Amino acid sequence: EDKVVQSPLSLVVHEGDTVTLNCSYEVTNFRSLLWYKQEKKAPTFLFMLTSSGIEKKSGRLSSILDKKELFSILNITATQTGDSAIYLCAVEAVRITGGGNKLTFGTGTQLKVEL
Amino acid sequence: GAVVSQHPSWVICKSGTSVKIECRSLDFQATTMFWYRQFPKQSLMLMATSNEGSKATYEQGVEKDKFLINHASLTLSTLTVTSAHPEDSSFYICSARDLWGFDDNGYTFGSGTRLTVV
Numbered sequence: 549e550d551k552v553v554q555s556p557l558s559l560v561v562h563e564g565d566t567v568t569l570n571c572s573y574e575v576t577n578f579r580s581l582l583w584y585k586q587e588k589k590a591p592t593f594l595f596m597l598t599s600s601g602i603e604k605k606s607g608r609l610s611s612i613l614d615k616k617e618l619f620s621i622l623n624i625t626a627t628q629t630g631d632s633a634i635y636l637c638a639v640e641a642v643r644i645t646g647g648g649n650k651l652t653f654g655t656g657t658q659l660k661v662e663l
Numbered sequence: 664g665a666v667v668s669q670h671p672s673w674v675i676c677k678s679g680t681s682v683k684i685e686c687r688s689l690d691f692q693a694t695t696m697f698w699y700r701q702f703p704k705q706s707l708m709l710m711a712t713s714n715e716g717s718k719a720t721y722e723q724g725v726e727k728d729k730f731l732i733n734h735a736s737l738t739l740s741t742l743t744v745t746s747a748h749p750e751d752s753s754f755y756i757c758s759a760r761d762l763w764g765f766d767d768n769g770y771t772f773g774s775g776t777r778l779t780v781v
Contacts, residue, residue, distance in 0.1 A: 582770065590669075590756055590772035591707070636706060640770075648695055648714075651758075651770065653706040 550575040552639050554654035562662055565627050569657045571637030572619040579649055581613055581620050584636040586656070591636055594622070627661045634658050665691050665761040669773025676747055676780055684742045684776045686757030692737035693759035698730075701754040701775075713740040747780040754778075 551574045561567055573581065580598045584591035595604045597613035597620060604611050608627075613620045624631055637654040666689040676682050686696055694715045699707040711732050712720040719732035729751075731743040740759075744751055756775040 584772075589774045592772075593770070638707075643720075648712060648720075650709060650712060651697070652709070653699075655706045658704070 550639065550641055550652040552637055552652050552654035554635075554637050554657050556657060557655065558658035558660070560660045560662060561627055563628055565661075566623065566625045567627060567659065569622040569624075569635050569637075569659070570619065571621070571654055573637075573639045573652075573654075574618065575639050575641040575652065576644060577642035578615070579640040579642055582638045582640065582651070583611055583620070583622050584638065586634045586636055594635075624659075627659075629661050629663060632659060632661045665759070665771040667757065667759045667771045667773040669757050669776055671776055672774060673777040674779070676778070678748055678780055679746055681743055681745045682747055682778060684744075684755055684757070684778075686740045686742070686759065686773050688738045688759040688761070688771075691759075691761040693740075693761065694737060695760045696734060696740040697758040697760075697770075698732065698740075698742050699756045699758065701756060703754075707756060710742075715740075744778065747778070749780045752778055752780045 553572050555570045580596050582596045583594040595611045600615040608625045611622045634656040636656045638651040640649050640651050668687045670685050696713040698710045700710050701707050709722050710725045713732045713734040715734045721727050734740040754775050757773040758770050
């Protein structure tokens with residue numbers, strides 16, 4: 549069974565801090581790893597990673613994948629209160645039976661940024 | 664970019680009744696759509712994969728007769744919660760895959776439906 553574990557489950561930081569969120573996985577037929585930000589409703593896409601060691605960056609957010617050690621990190625620098633959300637890691641894998649791909653989500657990290 | 668519309672955004676129903684949730688891809692065709700369930704402070708759990716023109720693929724432990732999925736066209740999938748009970752109360756989210764969405768591999772999410780069964 550595919551498994552995705554995120555840590556920490558929650559954390560509280562002050563504005564301006566840098567945070568690192570972790571995601572480890574065990575999946576069969578790995579295809580990609582995706583990071584999402586979820587505030588009140590639907591998750592919004594942040595990054596998709598397929599290759600090891602290549603950092604993806606978007607403003608204050610960045611992410612990298614290690615396919616040998618089976619983990620990814622999401623970094624947020626100079627955090628702002630608007631970064632408060634649940635950050636979800638999902639791994640896309642090819643189904644063994646039934647065809648197609650599926651996403652398996654981690655438990656998420658609840659981030660709260662205080663003034 | 665790709666947009667997925669999900670309706671209703673919230674619904675309250677009586678125990679024993681059925682509720683239908685719609686998921687539409689607005690500007691792309693989706694041969695595959697996914698239905699997730701999310702409990703408070705928990706992650707998204709894949710319930711089933713909806714395949715246009717064929718039967719849905721259900722995850723282990725999900726009752727097919729309880730959660731009916733229909734994907735009759737390339738832009739619409741529906742999830743019907745039959746004979747709903749309070750334990751079915753949850754947040755249901757759909758996702759549609761745009762095969763041409765190379766940047767994010769095409770997984771776009773609807774805004775979710777909060778179902779409360781009383």
